[in-house]
Amino acid sequence: MVASNVSLPVATIDKLAFGGSGVCRIDDKVCFVPYSCPGDTVSLQVVSEKKSYSSADIVQVLTPSPFRTTPPCPRFGVCGGCNWQHVHYDVQLEQKRQIFADTLWRGARVAVELISALLPAPQQYGYRSRVQFKTTVRQGKFQIGFYRQGSHAVIDLIDGCPLTVPTINAVLARCRSLLSIFSDAQAITQVSVDVGEQEVVVVIQYAGSHHRQLSSFLREHAQDFFPCTGIYLQTGERKSPAKVWGSERISYSLPSHTTDGEPLLLSYEPGSFSQINRSQNSVMLSVIRRLGGFLPTEKLLDLYCGNGNFTIPLAAEVASVIGIEGSEASIRSARFNCDANNVKNTEFICRDVQSGLRQLVADGRMFDTILLDPPRAGAADCIRSIAALNPDKIVYVSCNPGTLGRDCALLSDSGYRVIESVPLDMFPQTYHLESVTLLYQTVKG
Numbered sequence: 001m002v003a004s005n006v007s008l009p010v011a012t013i014d015k016l017a018f019g020g021s022g023v024c025r026i027d028d029k030v031c032f033v034p035y036s037c038p039g040d041t042v043s044l045q046v047v048s049e050k051k052s053y054s055s056a057d058i059v060q061v062l063t064p065s066p067f068r069t070t071p072p073c074p075r076f077g078v079c080g081g082c083n084w085q086h087v088h089y090d091v092q093l094e095q096k097r098q099i100f101a102d103t104l105w106r107g108a109r110v111a112v113e114l115i116s117a118l119l120p121a122p123q124q125y126g127y128r129s130r131v132q133f134k135t136t137v138r139q140g141k142f143q144i145g146f147y148r149q150g151s152h153a154v155i156d157l158i159d160g161c162p163l164t165v166p167t168i169n170a171v172l173a174r175c176r177s178l179l180s181i182f183s184d185a186q187a188i189t190q191v192s193v194d195v196g197e198q199e200v201v202v203v204i205q206y207a208g209s210h211h212r213q214l215s216s217f218l219r220e221h222a223q224d225f226f227p228c229t230g231i232y233l234q235t236g237e238r239k240s241p242a243k244v245w246g247s248e249r250i251s252y253s254l255p256s257h258t259t260d261g262e263p264l265l266l267s268y269e270p271g272s273f274s275q276i277n278r279s280q281n282s283v284m285l286s287v288i289r290r291l292g293g294f295l296p297t298e299k300l301l302d303l304y305c306g307n308g309n310f311t312i313p314l315a316a317e318v319a320s321v322i323g324i325e326g327s328e329a330s331i332r333s334a335r336f337n338c339d340a341n342n343v344k345n346t347e348f349i350c351r352d353v354q355s356g357l358r359q360l361v362a363d364g365r366m367f368d369t370i371l372l373d374p375p376r377a378g379a380a381d382c383i384r385s386i387a388a389l390n391p392d393k394i395v396y397v398s399c400n401p402g403t404l405g406r407d408c409a410l411l412s413d414s415g416y417r418v419i420e421s422v423p424l425d426m427f428p429q430t431y432h433l434e435s436v437t438l439l440y441q442t443v444k445g
Contacts, residue, residue, distance in 0.1 A: 008059065013040045016095040018103065018401065020083030020431040021055075031056050034149070035077050037087050038095070039065030067091040072125065072162050079155040081146035082163060082429040093118050093425060096433050100401050100423045107405020108412060116422040119287070121280055124428045128164040128276045129252075130194040133157075133172065135179070142180035144172060144191055163429060167200055167227055168193045174225050175202065182217050184208045190234075194270065196250035201230040201270045203241045211235055218244045232270045240329050241271040249333070252278050254285055254313050264341050268307040268333045275309065280426045284397065284436060285313055287422050291438040292369060292395050294318050301360070301389070303353050303372035303382070308334035308346070310371060310397075315343045322367075323348045324356040357385035369393040378403025380410060387414035394439040399426075404435065417442050 011024035013036045022036030026046070030053040036042060041063035044056035071077070071085035084092050097118040104110035121127060135144045136154040143156035156176075160169030171193050179185055187208025194201045202225070206214055211233070218231050222245055225231065230246025249267040252274070256262060268274045275281040288310060294300065294317040302311045305323030307330050315321050315338075323346065325331050331350040338346050349356050353374075370391045372379055376399055379386070386394065394416055398404035408418055421437040 009044050009046070009056070010062065011042060011044060013038050013042065013065070015098065016084070016087070016431070018099050018431055026054060026056070029054055033058060035083070035086060037065040037068045038091065039067055074159065075145075075155055075157065078148060079146050079157070080149040080151075081161060083431055085162075085429045089120070089124050089428065092428065093120055096425060096431070097423055099431070100421075100433060100435065103401035104405045104408065104418075104421060107402065108408035108418065110405070110408060110418045110421065114418055114420055116420060118423040118425060118433070119280075119283055121277065121425045121428045123279065125162045126165055127279070127428065128161075128168070129196075129278050130192070130274060130276050131161070131164050131168055132190055132192045134190055135188050137186040142176060142185050142188075144176050144179075164193075165195050167195050171200060171202060171225070171228055174228065178221055178224055179204075182214060184210045184214070192271075194250045194274070196247075196252055196267070197265070199229045199247040199250050200227050201232065201247050201250055202228050203232045203234055203270050205234045207235075215244050222246070230270065234271065240269065243270075249336075250274070252281075254309075255282055257289065257313065257317050264313055266307060266309065266312060266333075266337045267340075269329045272327065272329045272333060273306055275426070277426045280424055280434070281309070284424055284426075284434060285310060287424070287436045288371065288395055288397070289314070289317070291420060291422070291436060292371070292393065294369065298368040299366070301367040301370045301391070303357070303370065303379070303386075304374050305334060305348070306330045306373070308337045308348070310373065311346060311348075312337050312341055312343050314371075315346050318369075319345065321346045322360075322365075324351060324353050326350070326352045353379075354381050354385070357382055357389070361385050361388045365389065367391050369395065371395045371397070373397035374403075376400040376403065378407050380407055383407060383410040383414060387411070387416070390441075392441050396437045396439065398435050398437065399432065401433070401435070404437065408437065408439070411439055415442050416440065 009026045013022040017023050021032035021034045032055045043059045046056045048055040067088045076085045101112045101115045133144050134154045145155045145157035190205035192203040231244045232241035234241040251267040253263040298318040300318045300321045302323040305311045305325045311323040334348045416439040419438045423435045426434040
């Protein structure tokens with residue numbers, strides 16, 4: 001719905017789009033409007049014109065949507081850390097599900113009836129247990145936060161970030177005051193914080209030449225970094241950060257497959273990948289268990305297995321599991337986690353997933369179910385090998401609806417069809433979401 005004015009178009013926002021912007025139409029062309037809300041009537045300044053769409057900034061919210069809410073963060077709209085604090089959470093969920101359903105229909109013709117209700121996060125704020133903060137020195141002041149929207153200028157989060165667990169904000173304040181007095185603070189480019197069940201670990205990325213001086217500084221001030229339990233230093237081309245002092249692993253729990261079973265305690269090395277939302281990680285595992293319907297006789301293959309986040313909890317439900325992962329640090333953690341939880345029926349292969357799959361095909365290996373959790377780029381280069389392994393079921397965990405849709409189409413060409421797809425809100429206040437999709441083989445190869 002648009003009322004036109006040559007210099008200042010007025011439009012009503014229809015919906016939200018993947019990427020975070022609201023969507024309206026100006027002169028019959030789609031227009032993306034950051035920080036708008038469905039139902040807003042806004043006056044706009046067009047800032048970019050493309051052949052098929054335009055982008056515009058809000059000049060004034062003429063009639064605010066009833067779905068608008070007040071963002072708790074004073075830097076929302078400037079900081080690029082999140083997009084939707086101004087949108088009521090119920091509407092965020094509705095919009096995410098619609099974006100997800102539309103994307104799967106466009107990419108793989110997955111009917112909306114196969115998309116389950118989006119599973120909400122139990123915490124809308126205070127859920128992030130791991131964060132990478134950018135740093136800079138501006139006018140002699142050490143600043144730490146996220147990049148400004150659309151730039152590499154750092155927004156200093158003096159009051160912390162409402163999306164993170166409170167411990168991270170406490171560490172953020174300590175790092176700001178302590179690192180500011182290091183003589184080469186301008187060469188510190190990033191500070192990452194991971195919070196585990198008992199651990200709080202900081203990884204400092206440093207691009208300067210005074211490595212020893214910084215390590216000595218961090219050791220001398222170890223007590224001042226409380227509640228931090230460990231500090232690591234990432235320099236140069238090193239694959240893994242070097243320990244300065246403290247905790248060697250970051251731990252978290254996942255539920256057993258039985259209601260009365262003891263939780264599993266898993267861990268990962270500082271600098272390695274782990275899910276940022278612990279409670280939703282457990283929910284995602286429960287969805288995988290339900291969709292997978294694993295049997296004690298099954299052989300399971302877990303691709304992009306990381307530290308065994310799914311491999312190890314699922315091992316008790318199947319005959320055997322093989323996990324493939326390219327990160328040496330993650331494979332070390334997966335093997336450590338197996339030993340720590342007395343899991344005996346797993347095998348881990350440290351290898352690029354594509355080449356690992358080709359080897360399994362060449363060896364004539366067969367699997368009942370393949371579970372994969374690829375990065376945002378998806379797994380298009382692996383689809384042919386996955387199909388060649390001839391699994392009855394595929395359980396696909398995705399953080400990118402676009403590449404999931406593409407890969408589901410490729411799997412359809414290889415004889416697999418989507419049975420159900422379950423989106424989860426792993427990242428409230430942002431447009432990002434996670435999903436678990438079950439595919440069955442239609443004709444046994």
